[in-house]
């Protein structure tokens with residue numbers, strides 16, 4: 001194996017996402033003495049992001065700055081990354097299993113004619129084998145996979161691989177690379193975000209998720225209050241999204257976001273298999289449901305059988321007192 005692993009940094013509004021640091025830790029798990037080279041594409045704040053990656057374990061950084069990289073497109077980022085990958089010739093590439101990671105890495109795999117291990121939650125060594133663990137069948141089982149030849153290309157599920165301790169004494173080279181990204185068919189001019197976006201759902205440590213039992217858009221307000229108190233984010237079942245109580249960007253599950261927070265509180269959610277696919281690997285699951293037979297209790301660590309309109313405000317009051 002060459003001694004170099006690339007980690008693709010992912011940022012939002014010029015700030016690195018936490019999963020970037022988890023990807024650095026994952027690269028260290030792949031080969032502890034490898035040179036970790038971070039790649040950052042974008043149009044602003046790349047130097048600072050590079051420095052942050054170094055603090056969290058990267059040895060060297062390559063940045064590609066271009067106005068057409070302001071917002072992610074698979075074509076633009078694909079061109080920038082392939083230029084760096086061809087020059088660096090790494091043994092492996094790691095990034096987060098985020099919307100961007102899911103879109104980008106199959107493209108890289110096809111260009112590199114490599115395999116791809118997506119959504120890894122753990123990486124271990126057994127004799128000479130490098131083994132990736134990933135969930136299958138909507139999280140009901142785990143499979144262990146090895147890459148037998150070619151470049152190691154992997155995405156890691158956010159919130160699973162602990163980041164390395166930040167060390168602000170670390171230093172490393174930050175080089176910029178010029179790549180011509182004018183020959184692309186899609187250029188995103190602007191992205192208008194919803195005003196209410198707070199903590200990023202896919203990286204939140206605490207999620208309060210509401211279901212159809214919440215009954216209305218107003219019914220979500222106590223969930224936001226509880227989430228704010230705990231520094232968390234609000235999510236939802238598809239039932240709640242379909243009923244227009246909240247936006248589809250909050251949907252968790254098989255056809256929504258996959259999350260693994262430290263604490264997941266399911267409020268008025270029945271626990272359909274498609275919902276469990278997105279949250280059953282959360283570290284602690286609390287379910288609040290008035291139906292003691294609800295399927296959500298089968299995956300919950302703690303269950304409260306009761307009316308959510310009484311339980312959630314009580315819970316919020318008790319936490320405020322603590």
Ligand code: FAD
Nearest residue numbers: 211212213237238239253254255256268270274275290308
């Ligand atoms: P319900 O099943 O209606 O459950 C509401 C719950 O609230 C009930 O358990 C009820 O007891 C409880 N409740 C009601 N009032 C109160 C109260 N006052 N206090 C306490 N509890 C109360 N679903 C997802 O979530 N995510 C997905 O990604 C997803 N993808 C899908 C993909 C496909 C192809 C299909 C077919 C379905 C998918 N679904 C998905 C839908 C899924 O099958 C369920 O229909 C959905 O999860 C149900 O949402 P819910 O639990 O909020 O609603």
